[in-house]
Amino acid sequence: MVSESAIGNGQLLVAGVDGPDADAALAEVSSDRTPNATNTDADAGTVTTVSSLDAALECLDDRSVVCVLTGQELADGTGLELLEAIRERDRTLPVVLAPADGDESLASEAIAAGVTEYVPADRRPSELAGALERALDAGRRRRARRSRARGFQAIFDESAAPSWLLEPDGCVRRANEAALEVVDADADGRPFETLSLWAGIDGGRATIRDAVETAAAGDVVHRELRRTAAEGDVVDGAGTRPLEMTIRPVRDDAGTIVSLIARVEDVTERVGLEAELRESEELHRVTLNHMTDTVLVTDDDGEFTYVCPNVHFIFGYDDEEIHEMGTIDELLGPDLFDRDELAAEGVLTNVECTATDKAGQEHTLLVNVREVSIQGGTVLYSCRDVTKRKQREEALTALHRTTRKLLYAETGREIAELVVEDTADVLDLEASAVYRFDADENLLRPVTHSPGMAELHGPLPVHRAGDESAVAGVFVEGESRFVGDVADSPALSNPTTDVRSAAFVPLGDHGVFVAGSATADAFDEIARELADLLAATVEAALDRVERERTLRERDRELKRRNRQLTRLNGINELIREIDAALVRAETRPEIERAVCDRLTAADRFSFAWIGASDVAGERLELRAHGGPQRGREYLETISFSLDGGSAEPAMRAVTEDEVVSVPNVVDGLHDHAWRGEALAAEYQSVLAVPLSYDEFTYGVLTVYADRPDAFDDVTRTVFEELAETIASAIAAVERKSALLSNASNRLEFAVRDEAFVFTRLARRADCSLAFDGGVRQHEDGTTVFATVDGASASDVVTAAAGLVAVEDAKVVSTGHDAGGDAVQGTVRIQLTRPFFAVQLADHGIVLQRVEATPSSARLVVDVPSSVDVQGSVDVVSSAFEDVELRSKRTVERTTPRDVQMEILERLTDRQLEVVQLAYYGGYFESPRSRTGEEIADTLDISPAAFYRHVRAVQRKLFSVVFEEADGPATVSQGVE
Numbered sequence: 001m002v003s004e005s006a007i008g009n010g011q012l013l014v015a016g017v018d019g020p021d022a023d024a025a026l027a028e029v030s031s032d033r034t035p036n037a038t039n040t041d042a043d044a045g046t047v048t049t050v051s052s053l054d055a056a057l058e059c060l061d062d063r064s065v066v067c068v069l070t071g072q073e074l075a076d077g078t079g080l081e082l083l084e085a086i087r088e089r090d091r092t093l094p095v096v097l098a099p100a101d102g103d104e105s106l107a108s109e110a111i112a113a114g115v116t117e118y119v120p121a122d123r124r125p126s127e128l129a130g131a132l133e134r135a136l137d138a139g140r141r142r143r144a145r146r147s148r149a150r151g152f153q154a155i156f157d158e159s160a161a162p163s164w165l166l167e168p169d170g171c172v173r174r175a176n177e178a179a180l181e182v183v184d185a186d187a188d189g190r191p192f193e194t195l196s197l198w199a200g201i202d203g204g205r206a207t208i209r210d211a212v213e214t215a216a217a218g219d220v221v222h223r224e225l226r227r228t229a230a231e232g233d234v235v236d237g238a239g240t241r242p243l244e245m246t247i248r249p250v251r252d253d254a255g256t257i258v259s260l261i262a263r264v265e266d267v268t269e270r271v272g273l274e275a276e277l278r279e280s281e282e283l284h285r286v287t288l289n290h291m292t293d294t295v296l297v298t299d300d301d302g303e304f305t306y307v308c309p310n311v312h313f314i315f316g317y318d319d320e321e322i323h324e325m326g327t328i329d330e331l332l333g334p335d336l337f338d339r340d341e342l343a344a345e346g347v348l349t350n351v352e353c354t355a356t357d358k359a360g361q362e363h364t365l366l367v368n369v370r371e372v373s374i375q376g377g378t379v380l381y382s383c384r385d386v387t388k389r390k391q392r393e394e395a396l397t398a399l400h401r402t403t404r405k406l407l408y409a410e411t412g413r414e415i416a417e418l419v420v421e422d423t424a425d426v427l428d429l430e431a432s433a434v435y436r437f438d439a440d441e442n443l444l445r446p447v448t449h450s451p452g453m454a455e456l457h458g459p460l461p462v463h464r465a466g467d468e469s470a471v472a473g474v475f476v477e478g479e480s481r482f483v484g485d486v487a488d489s490p491a492l493s494n495p496t497t498d499v500r501s502a503a504f505v506p507l508g509d510h511g512v513f514v515a516g517s518a519t520a521d522a523f524d525e526i527a528r529e530l531a532d533l534l535a536a537t538v539e540a541a542l543d544r545v546e547r548e549r550t551l552r553e554r555d556r557e558l559k560r561r562n563r564q565l566t567r568l569n570g571i572n573e574l575i576r577e578i579d580a581a582l583v584r585a586e587t588r589p590e591i592e593r594a595v596c597d598r599l600t601a602a603d604r605f606s607f608a609w610i611g612a613s614d615v616a617g618e619r620l621e622l623r624a625h626g627g628p629q630r631g632r633e634y635l636e637t638i639s640f641s642l643d644g645g646s647a648e649p650a651m652r653a654v655t656e657d658e659v660v661s662v663p664n665v666v667d668g669l670h671d672h673a674w675r676g677e678a679l680a681a682e683y684q685s686v687l688a689v690p691l692s693y694d695e696f697t698y699g700v701l702t703v704y705a706d707r708p709d710a711f712d713d714v715t716r717t718v719f720e721e722l723a724e725t726i727a728s729a730i731a732a733v734e735r736k737s738a739l740l741s742n743a744s745n746r747l748e749f750a751v752r753d754e755a756f757v758f759t760r761l762a763r764r765a766d767c768s769l770a771f772d773g774g775v776r777q778h779e780d781g782t783t784v785f786a787t788v789d790g791a792s793a794s795d796v797v798t799a800a801a802g803l804v805a806v807e808d809a810k811v812v813s814t815g816h817d818a819g820g821d822a823v824q825g826t827v828r829i830q831l832t833r834p835f836f837a838v839q840l841a842d843h844g845i846v847l848q849r850v851e852a853t854p855s856s857a858r859l860v861v862d863v864p865s866s867v868d869v870q871g872s873v874d875v876v877s878s879a880f881e882d883v884e885l886r887s888k889r890t891v892e893r894t895t896p897r898d899v900q901m902e903i904l905e906r907l908t909d910r911q912l913e914v915v916q917l918a919y920y921g922g923y924f925e926s927p928r929s930r931t932g933e934e935i936a937d938t939l940d941i942s943p944a945a946f947y948r949h950v951r952a953v954q955r956k957l958f959s960v961v962f963e964e965a966d967g968p969a970t971v972s973q974g975v976e
Contacts, residue, residue, distance in 0.1 A: 010066030012047040012132075015056040015082060016074040017098055024125040053077035057085060065093065066143075067136050072099030072106065080109055087114045094139035096131050166192055166247075166260035170212040173259065192262060200228035201243075208245075215247035215260050222246050224267075242271045293384045297377035302327035305377035314365070314385045316358030328381065331355060337369050342379075346371055364390040388526050391428070395530050398425035399537065406541035410548075412436060412510070415541045416448045419534065423450065423515055426534050427527060431456050431499060431516040434538075435463070435471055437509065444471055444511060456498040456518055471512050474504040480535070482528055484521045503528070505535035510542040564714060571718050574598060578722065582729040588698075589624065591729050596626030599703055606683055606706045607631030610691070611640070611650055612699030617870065618642055620654055623699060631704070634681040638674050648674040650702040653688035657697065661716055662686040664708040678704065687711040689719045693727035694842055696875045701726065734844035734864065744862040745869055746848065746889045751857040752882040757805040757831065758786075758852035764799035767791035770851045775837050776912055781807050782835040783913070785920045786827055793825030800829060807832050810938060812920045813929050826920035836879045843875050859883075862891060906956045914939060914949040923950075 048063065050056050052075035059065065068086060070079040079097050086095055097110045098119040107118050116138055117131035162179035164172050170192045175183070183195045193208035201207060202225065211221045226240040244267045250259040294314050297306035303326060307319040315322070315331065325331055332355055337348050347370040355363050368382040402422040409415045416434035423432035430452030435444040446460035453460070463472045470489075474481050481504045483489050486497065499516040503523055507513055513535045523531065581594035592610045599608035609625035620640040625631060639646045642655055649660040663685055665678045678686065683704040691698040701723055705711070711719070753759065762769050767790035776783045788796050793811040800809035808830040815824030837847040840861060849860040863872040869888065877883045904912065917939060922929025936946035 011059070011063045012136075013056060013059050013063075013065045013068045014047055014049040014070075015053070015068065016051060016071035016079060017069055018071075020125075024129075051075050053082050053085070056082055060086065060089065066139050067094045067096065067132065069096045069098060069132060072097070072102060080106070080113060083110060083113045083115055092139070092142040094135035094142075096128075096135045098128055098131070161263050161265045162197070163264075164192060164262040166212065166262055168216045168257050168260060170209070170216070170260070179264075197264065198227075201225050202227075211245065211247055212260065212262075215249050215262075216257060218249055218257060220246070220248050242267050293382055296322075296328065296331075296381040296383065297372065297374060298328050298379050298381070299376055300378050302329055302379075304328070305375060314357065314363060314383060315355065321358075328379075332365070332367065332381070332383075336367065342369055342371060363387045388524075392526050392530070395426050395428070395526075398422060399530065399534060402426060402534070403537050406537060409541060410545065412542055412545055413447055415538060415545065419513065419538045420448050420450045423534070424452075427515055427530055429515050429517050429522065431518075433460055433514045434507075434511060435460075435475075435514065436511040437465065437475065442466075444475060447511075453514075453516065456516065457494075458496060470502075470504050471514065474506050475512050478506050478508075480505045480528070480532055482523045482531075484523070503531045505531050506539075507535055507542060508539045510539060510546075513538060564712065567712075568714055568718070570604065571715060574604060575718065575722060577601075579725070582725065585729065585733065588730050588733055591726065591733065592624035592699075593626075595701065595726055596624045598626075600626035605703050605710075607634070607681075607704040608702065609635065609650075610699050610701050611654075613642065613654065613870070620651060620700070627704075630681050634677055634683070637677045646674070647672045649686045649688035650700050653690050653700045653702070654697075657690055657692070659690070659716060659720055660686075660688040661711050663711070666708075682706050684708045685710045687716065687719055689723040691723050691727040691730070693724055693731050694839060696727075696731070696843055696871060696878065698727045698730045698871065731843050735841065744846075744864045744891050745872075746860065746862050746891045747869070747872065747876070747885060748887040748889075749859040749861070749876055750884045750886050751859050751880050752855075752884075753857075753880040756852070756857055756880060757803060758850055759854070759857050760803060761796065761799055761806070761829075762852045762857075763854035764802070765791045765796045766854060767796065768851065768853050769796070770849065772849050775835070775847065776909060776916070777838060781833050782831045782838065784829055784831065785812065785916050786829055787920075788825045788827060790823060792823065793827045796825075796827050800827075805832055806830070812917055812938070813922045828917060828920075839879060840875060843872065845872050845875060858886075865890075903957055903960050906960065907953060911949050911953050911956075914941075914946060915953040918946075918950060 048059055048065075050059055054076055056068070056070070056074075060068075068082070070082050072079040074082065079099060083095050083097060086093055091114065094116040095114075096117040096119065097106075097115045099106060102118075102120055107120070110118050116135045119128050119131045160178055162182050163176045164179055165174040167173055172188050172190055172192055172195075174188070183197050191209075192212055193205040198205060198208050207223065207225070211223050215221045223245045225243040225245055227243055228240060244265045245262065246264075247260055247262045249257045250261055252258050292310070292313050294311045295306070295308040296304060296311070298304055304323050307322045309319060311322055312318055317325075322331065328336075332353055336353055337351055342348055347368065349368045351367045351369060353365050353367060355365055357363060363385050364387045366384045366386050370380045370382075372378065372380045374380070399422075402418065402425075405418050405422070406415055409418060416436065420432045420434060423429055431450055433446055433449035433453050436447045437444055442465050444463040444465060446462070449460055463469045465472050465475060470481060470483075483502045483504075485500055486494065486502055487500070498518055500518055500520040501522040502514065502516040505513045505515075513531075515531060577598045578595055581598060582591055585591040585594055596608045596610060599605050605627070607625070607627035607630075609631070610623045611620040612623050613619070614621050618641070620642055622635060622640075625635070638648050640651070642651060646652075649662055653660045665675050665684050665686065669675050669679065678684075681704075683706065685705045685708050686702065687710075688700055688702040690700050701719075703711075703719070751759070758769050765788070767788055769786045769788060771784045771786040786796075793814050797809040797811055800806040806829060810828045812826040812828050840847055844864055846862040847859075848862055849858075851858040859876070861872070861876065863869055873885055907915070914935075918924065918932075918935050921935050921938070923932065923935055932946050932950075933943045936943045939946065
């Protein structure tokens with residue numbers, strides 16, 4: 001029975017068929033639909049009945065007819081004509097011819113015209129229905145084949161990939177447009193493996209031929225090919241052009257392979273993308289395996305759907321052990337976040353929680369929670385371990401507190417104690433210590449340590465900088481040293497210590513910070529960084545304390561120097577005043593009074609006095625003083641005896657001939673009586689300075705102050721120079737007094753000094769030498785004219801050649817005895833500096849005569865009456881080793897001025913030298929011992945120059961004698 005579904009959505013066209021049998025068959029085909037010639041519903045799968053040929057052709061034009069049932073007799077033609085007209089339009093439309101009267105001839109013609117089914121006239125309704133079903137089935141199959149053919153054609157022709165239709169033997173039947181672009185246009189009929197596309201393919205034509213044969217045998221073939229790239233081709237990483245070839249067999253309804261479809265795609269881009277995808281997958285796999293963050297995915301119930309492979313980094317468990325936990329609550333704890341908040345926000349960031357790893361250690365985590373939809377998972381957890389960062393933050397907070405404390409520390413020891421106390425909070429270590437460097441002894445000393453260090457290590461040793469210890473090495477090298485296990489370090493191995501890991505961090509030039517732990521490897525990267533930061537903070541604090549101490553010292557030193565400078569300015573002003581007074585002073589008492597007055601003026605010092613030894617050298621006599629009356633009263637309470645029993649600074653300065661300073665009178669107050677008297681007079685410091693000049697002492701200057709330590713080093717130095725200046729001024733006024741005095745003391749000394757130049761010269765020449773005190777100073781030394789008795793003048797000159805004290809000696813004149821032997825004469829001796837006569841003159845002592853024999857010498861000097869005789873004796877005694885005063889006489893002058901000195905003052909040095917050489921050379925004797933030319937030759941001058949000098953001296957001599965001199969001096973003698 002033909003059902004509506006057999007007709008489908010098309011129309012069954014019935015033309016010229018009627019009768020009971022036809023109606024019955026049509027009833028079965030139309031499924032109880034009433035035939036209606038006017039029905040136009042072409043999409044309802046209905047039966048349309050017409051009676052004429054033209055109506056049938058119109059219906060074919062207007063409707064979708066899937067099958068035609070026609071009789072032989074139509075109103076305007078025959079069924080055979082309708083068949084032929086249909087075949088001209090469509091050769092595949094099913095047509096069933098069911099004539100009411102037919103024969104074999106009609107059947108033959110119908111079959112020849114392409115009828116689908118022929119039903120004879122004696123048909124039964126079932127036969128007609130069967131014929132209709134077969135026709136409908138054939139039409140459906142033809143339509144399906146056409147549809148497939150059209151689809152294949154569309155796919156084949158419009159495909160962007162080169163495609164070929166091949167015969168089963170591999171020859172090309174057709175090629176689409178894409179294929180024609182890559183191969184020759186005349187490829188039809190050629191074997192597929194001979195196409196130019198396969199040039200440069202790995203394996204060549206054999207690979208293509210094998211693929212074709214495999215597909216012809218019934219298998220679908222896929223081949224990945226790599227062709228050598230031509231110029232301009234896009235290539236892969238290997239430098240070739242990848243191709244993918246697919247060959248599929250095509251079968252007919254019987255299953256026979258009737259053709260092959262070959263398709264080739266250029267997969268360069270896809271291969272590149274696949275390679276990038278593989279690299280990306282590898283990158284993500286490596287990243288997930290090695291990143292420290294852990295990713296977990298759970299469903300709504302918290303059960304794990306994904307566990308990142310690196311989960312062990314944080315938790316110590318592998319992914320299987322995490323899955324066995326069941327839910328995320330077992331790992332991160334319940335109530336990690338608010339479900340409603342996650343639903344509202346979609347993501348929650350930086351949720352902090354703590355989790356315990358497999359080893360039982362707690363970790364601080366920051367968790368990001370996000371809603372996802374991945375393979376059954378709905379919540380993604382991204383966990384980051386911030387334990388170390390948390391510890392570091394806590395350590396930095398502790399370090400910040402320590403830094404604030406260190407800001408107020410005032411000593412190095414206080415800083416060391418603070419850092420040891422806070423090491424447990426900053427580094428989480430129980431043992432710590434601080435070594436400080438002792439620069440004076442070159443030692444590193446432990447100044448403080450924690451109780452933990454004492455418990456684990458015991459007493460800390462002292463290290464010498466430069467030894468082989470870790471403390472000394474770190475201090476010298478200036479670089480930190482961290483030891484994971486001291487047992488592995490020979491330099492640190494100590495069987496008595498329980499310290500396992502240790503840190504040695506230098507504190508600059510201040511010392512070393514030491515920290516330790518009872519566990520090995522306690523110093524990770526963060527601990528090392530914190531140890532360095534802590535040490536740097538301590539070093540900065542120690543630098544600050546050192547700078548502040550240095551600044552305080554500098555400030556004290558600056559204040560001290562300011563006070564010193566103020567005092568020095570005052571002393572300089574005092575020195576200027578004293579110098580001015582010394583310049584104006586005419587006598588020694590005037591000098592002494594001026595000095596004492598200036599020292600005590602304007603409350604500079606409390607009291608000052610000058611004393612000198614008496615003639616006998618037994619007592620100290622007061623010569624001048626300055627200051628309040630209580631100073632004189634103080635002097636009346638002390639003993640001036642120079643027997644060495646008095647410890648008063650003035651007496652000690654005289655007897656010891658050195659500066660005596662008493663910084664504080666109170667020191668040893670009960671040891672000496674003078675200290676109590678001085679303190680009663682409000683004197684707290686004393687300075688006594690000898691007044692010495694050129695080894696001659698004129699007394700002592702003693703100054704008292706009302707404060708301790710008034711006389712520092714600078715002040716003492718200034719007073720020493722001042723004392724020499726005062727002594728020099730006293731010597732100068734005494735020299736001036738000697739020149740102006742009409743009376744003097746003549747002293748005669750016996751000199752038994754073997755080093756005396758004249759004694760040595762007499763001993764060498766075995767003669768007697770004498771000169772009358774005429775001394776001429778010049779730039780190179782001193783010149784004297786000495787008379788010789790007992791030897792020739794030349795012998796004396798020869799003897800003088802070996803003496804260091806004699807610069808030069810020349811014969812001036814020679815005398816002979818009755819037998820004609822040269823036993824007398826005069827020599828000019830040039831002596832090197834210093835010459836004792838000049839030293840005597842500096843103290844007002846005038847050398848009158850020297851007589852020398854091989855064994856001793858006689859020395860005669862004049863001392864002005866204003867000059868201390870005992871002091872003059874001391875001056876002469878200091879010039880020689882063995883001196884004895886033989887006599888002292890008073891010499892009086894009858895003239896107001898010394899004629900000899902007047903003459904000498906008028907002569908120039910050259911004139912005096914010329915006339916002396918002429919005099920001692922016998923030029924003025926009669927007859928002359930030597931001529932003027934000989935004298936000039938001795939002086940290395942011309943005769944004319946000699947005569948000019950002699951006449952000048954004679955003129956000046958006569959001028960003094962006849963115009964100014966009153967007469968010769970008279971001498972009164974006395975012997976002591």
